[in-house]
Amino acid sequence: MKYLKALILSSALLSFSANALLEVNIIKSKEELFPVVIAPFEVIGDAQQGAEIANIIRDNLNRSGQFNALSTNELVTNQIDFNFWQEHKKDAVIFGKIEQVSSKVFNVYIYIYDVFSEKSLYAKKIAVHNSGIRRIAHYLSDRIYYVLLGQKGSFDTRLSYVAVSENKKGNRTYRLQISDSDGYNPQTVVKSSHPILSPVWSPDQNKLAYVSFKNNRSEVFVIYPFLKIKSIKLPKFDGIASSPSWHPDGENIALTISKKGNKDIYLYNLKTKELKRLTTNTAIDTEANFSPDGKSIAFTSNRTGQVQIYIKNLKTGKISRATFKGTYNAKPVFSPDGKELALIHRVGKDYRLALLNIATRDLTIMTQNKSDESPYFSPNGGMIIFATNRDNKGILSIISLHNNQIVELTQKDGVIREPSWSNYSN
Amino acid sequence: MSKKLLLITGVIFLSSCATTNIQELGDKFLDLINPSDSPAEVADLSEQVLVLSAESGGFTEEELETLSNDELIELAIEKGLGDILVLDADGNLQNRDEVIKALVESDESGGFTEEELEVLSNDELIEIAKEKGLEGILLLDSDGNLQNRDQVIKTLVESESLMESATQELKSLSDDALIEIAQTKGMEDEIILDDDGNLQNRDELIKALVEGAAETKAAVLVLESSGIPSTLYFAYDDTEIDEAATRVIIEHANFMQNNRSVRLRLEGHADERGTREYNLALGENRSLSVKEVLGLYNLEDRVVVVSYGEEQPVAIEHNEEAWEKNRRVEFVYY
Numbered sequence: 208m209k210y211l212k213a214l215i216l217s218s219a220l221l222s223f224s225a226n227a228l229l230e231v232n233i234i235k236s237k238e239e240l241f242p243v244v245i246a247p248f249e250v251i252g253d254a255q256q257g258a259e260i261a262n263i264i265r266d267n268l269n270r271s272g273q274f275n276a277l278s279t280n281e282l283v284t285n286q287i288d289f290n291f292w293q294e295h296k297k298d299a300v301i302f303g304k305i306e307q308v309s310s311k312v313f314n315v316y317i318y319i320y321d322v323f324s325e326k327s328l329y330a331k332k333i334a335v336h337n338s339g340i341r342r343i344a345h346y347l348s349d350r351i352y353y354v355l356l357g358q359k360g361s362f363d364t365r366l367s368y369v370a371v372s373e374n375k376k377g378n379r380t381y382r383l384q385i386s387d388s389d390g391y392n393p394q395t396v397v398k399s400s401h402p403i404l405s406p407v408w409s410p411d412q413n414k415l416a417y418v419s420f421k422n423n424r425s426e427v428f429v430i431y432p433f434l435k436i437k438s439i440k441l442p443k444f445d446g447i448a449s450s451p452s453w454h455p456d457g458e459n460i461a462l463t464i465s466k467k468g469n470k471d472i473y474l475y476n477l478k479t480k481e482l483k484r485l486t487t488n489t490a491i492d493t494e495a496n497f498s499p500d501g502k503s504i505a506f507t508s509n510r511t512g513q514v515q516i517y518i519k520n521l522k523t524g525k526i527s528r529a530t531f532k533g534t535y536n537a538k539p540v541f542s543p544d545g546k547e548l549a550l551i552h553r554v555g556k557d558y559r560l561a562l563l564n565i566a567t568r569d570l571t572i573m574t575q576n577k578s579d580e581s582p583y584f585s586p587n588g589g590m591i592i593f594a595t596n597r598d599n600k601g602i603l604s605i606i607s608l609h610n611n612q613i614v615e616l617t618q619k620d621g622v623i624r625e626p627s628w629s630n631y632s633n
Numbered sequence: 634m635s636k637k638l639l640l641i642t643g644v645i646f647l648s649s650c651a652t653t654n655i656q657e658l659g660d661k662f663l664d665l666i667n668p669s670d671s672p673a674e675v676a677d678l679s680e681q682v683l684v685l686s687a688e689s690g691g692f693t694e695e696e697l698e699t700l701s702n703d704e705l706i707e708l709a710i711e712k713g714l715g716d717i718l719v720l721d722a723d724g725n726l727q728n729r730d731e732v733i734k735a736l737v738e739s740d741e742s743g744g745f746t747e748e749e750l751e752v753l754s755n756d757e758l759i760e761i762a763k764e765k766g767l768e769g770i771l772l773l774d775s776d777g778n779l780q781n782r783d784q785v786i787k788t789l790v791e792s793e794s795l796m797e798s799a800t801q802e803l804k805s806l807s808d809d810a811l812i813e814i815a816q817t818k819g820m821e822d823e824i825i826l827d828d829d830g831n832l833q834n835r836d837e838l839i840k841a842l843v844e845g846a847a848e849t850k851a852a853v854l855v856l857e858s859s860g861i862p863s864t865l866y867f868a869y870d871d872t873e874i875d876e877a878a879t880r881v882i883i884e885h886a887n888f889m890q891n892n893r894s895v896r897l898r899l900e901g902h903a904d905e906r907g908t909r910e911y912n913l914a915l916g917e918n919r920s921l922s923v924k925e926v927l928g929l930y931n932l933e934d935r936v937v938v939v940s941y942g943e944e945q946p947v948a949i950e951h952n953e954e955a956w957e958k959n960r961r962v963e964f965v966y967y
Contacts, residue, residue: 402944404909418913424939425913447917447940450910463910468921468938470914491914507911514870514911535870538908551908558906578951580908599951625909 229390230617233270238610240275241355242297243268246283248315249304256340257305257313263344264301264351267362267389270614271352271589272607285318292322299328299355311337317347319354329354341391361585364388365629366592367396367406367415368603372621383417385432388585388628390616396432405581408629409453414439416451416460425449427462429477439477452495452504461485461495461504472506485519486526496540505529505539505548516550518565530563532570538581539563542588549582549591560593560606573606583627594624697733702726708736745793750786755779761789766848769855788854792847799846803839808832811839818845818896818967819935845894846967852892853966861885865923867960870907872918874926882923885964886930897932899923900963901940904956913942919962 245268248261261278268274283302292300303317312334319329329350335343345363352360370382383397383406397403399421406417409429416429427448429439441448446465453460454474464473464482472495474483486492490510497504503520510517516530516539530536535553542549552561552572560579562571574595582593585605592605597615601622605614616623697705702725709718709732717735719727726732750758755778762771762785770788772781779785803811808831815824815838823841825833832838857863861884867873874882889895901916920938927936948955 402941404913404942404944420941420944425942447913449913463914465914465917468917470917491911491918493914494908494910507908509870509911514907535907537911553907558908578905596951 229386229393229623230619231266231270231390232615232617234613234615238612240610241273241299242275243277243299243301243351243355244279244283244292244297245276246279246281246300246302248302249282249284251304252307254305254307254313256337257315257335259340260305260315260344260347261303263341263389264348267345267348267360268351270389270605271360271362272609272612272614273352273356273589287320287325289320289322289325298322301351308334313337315343315347317350319351341387345388358589359587359631361587361589361628361631362388364586364631365408365412366390366603367408367627367629368594368623369403369406369625370618370621370623371601383415384623385415394432396430404625405450406625407451407453407627410455410457410630412629412631416453418449418451427451427460429460441475442480444482450493450495452497454497455499455501461497463493463495472504485521494538498541499543499545505541507537507539516548516563529565529568530570531568536561536563540582540584542584543586544588549584549593551579551582560591560595562591562608573611574604576604579604581625581627585628586630592626592628594626694733694737697736702729705729705732705736712736745789747786747790750789755782758782758785758789765789765792766851767792767854769852770858784858788858792850792854795850796843796847800839800843803842808835811835811842815842817937818842820845849892849895849966852888852895856888856966861888863964865962865964866957867919867962869904869956869960870915871960872915872922874922878923879926882926886927886932889927889932889935890930895935895966897927897936898965898967899936899938900965901938902945902959902961902963903943904959905943905946905951906956907943909942909944913940913944916940916942919960923962 245261245265248258250258265276265278268276283300287300298321300320300322301318303315306314306316308314315333315335317329317331318327320326321328331350333343342363348362349360352358352362365385366388367383367385370384371379372382373379378400381399381401381403382395383403384393385396386393396415397417397419399419401420401423403420404418406415408415413431413433414429415432416427418425419428425447426443427441429441431438444464444466446467448462448464450463451460458476458478460475460477462473462475463470469489470491470493471487472485472492474485475481476483485495485504486506486508488508488510490508492506492508492510494507495504496506502522503518505516505518507514508517509515514535514537515528516536517526518529519526529539529548530550530552533552533554535558537551539548539550541547546565548563548565550561550563551558552570553559554572557577558579559576560573560582562573563569573591576595578596580594582591584591589609590605590607592603594601595604596602597617600617601624603616603623603626605616606612700708706718706726709715714732714735717728717732719731721727745761753761759771759779762768767788770781770785771779772784774780803814806814812824812832815821820841823834823838827833862881865874865878865881885897889897899920901918901920903912903916903919917938917940920940924933924936924938927933943959946955946959947961948958
């Protein structure tokens, strides 16, 4: 019975605070969750910092919307009481230990057991440096996700977003931020008194393209957030530039450039420095996004007088309309399998995240919010991060496509918006 | 395009049969069709004003050098610069050069404080306003008596402090930055470079830029006091210029014709609804609609458009009232 008590206690603790900057709150869950137990890791020697690994993994799995991951108040060892876990309807048991090797190096052991077959699914020993504890916890979360669900996780990845704060005089400060996928380790990459928008990770995730008004007009910049090397300077285009989207080859960027006032989508090659025009309509064409295979772009256009989404096949040059429901559909992004688009759809006076099946044209509205913006898929396609308002404050919201569970990221001071999700680490 | 021409024809028609204000508007509009003699006269006048104000300025370094220490002390106290005087135990001036420099600079800034202006008579105020090219803000009755003394004082103080801060800002910039600013203002002729492309006349260029800015500022203050709106508002997801807006744009076109040195930046904005990048495009299209009308008066070369999309709202609430205020194009002269 002592186990059961522990289970109830920890299930009440789904809401927790990240570090000082981002707060994380899970608002719905329960449906179709994979029940697992992740016991506290045994600590051998002076390795207390490593005890955090089990908590990080548990939080990760709970945020994904796929799992109900609970803790125990006692260590689980190799003598597993499978009958007990079967009775309490847990499908898997995960436990491990941290062992000090030197002052800064630990060995981490992790074991995953299937409760019904009573077999080991996974066992691993990894040496970890002091500074890599969170990273290894994210890596192990991805392993567990794959072992239990047969799909890749999106934990060992990063987010980027824009934070805006205002001082007493009403002056705004804009920060281009990056963080781990769980909102931890927020770091400022660019700070400016001018607006920043549309940051997006390069496919190799060592660069960020974004739009800045630092020269009093919108321009696209490419920076290396982790390396002390000079940012890539894009030429001063003949007209304002915005809305960057990386081609999967990492060498080309689609941009909106307004030449003589006509906003069209262009392809800029970072190596050859060639600029190629992709759309020519006199209406607004913007918000381009590459399909995962790089063979087509989805974009927003008001060419019919309504704001709708179109897909251009870059090989045949054919442009076809993708959205037919409603009078405002914008900011499309392809799902990692290329079959769906996440977009912003107007319902009455509200702008909501919606999911479009490109082949069937079925449109599913995903939220009841008033002002959703800037959707972006997690690299495994299991979640979408987007910006929205809660109590008149800009926050980031992550929705699980498995059961619509929502995780909210908020910043105590100021608003956060314009999220994008990196690809997997190499 | 034909729609907009029709709207303007509508304004002419109105002007022939409606109130005085509209009549005036019509007259100005007719001036614009033949932008011939009167604007040129205005330009000449403003040049004279500049010469006048330069002459009315006080001391050159040479003049001050001829003064005795005691005279310098007296002058510094008179100018409110008593703080900088360093005297020995016998009352002898210890920092003559520094005081001269401060006096020259205080004259260059030519500033008036509110207190200084308050003690002047109405006629003296009128004189100063005219010197500064601000006669447009003077409100006189039929006998020539000043009706808006407080506003004139306020405007004079503001324009002075703006010039001072403009000078300080320009002095802090690199040569390259100065050259770029001069180029955007169409002042290429004022830039002197050596064979290596280095700026040869930094101080003169700063002076020319400040003078240009002073002229523009004076003209804009006159425009503002005339009650012509400097912001136009738009309907949701719309870039159309209606008849009332067309009239406002014509007033601005008229202003630009009469003030040949001013340049205009049209800053387009959108409300927060919809996606950010689409709104960035929409804001630019709003600016472009305004520019298109100004283009009918061949003013394109002096107009730049920018868009801030939904990034710079003037009202931060999330309701219809705030959205109406944020869907706008602002006229910013520089």
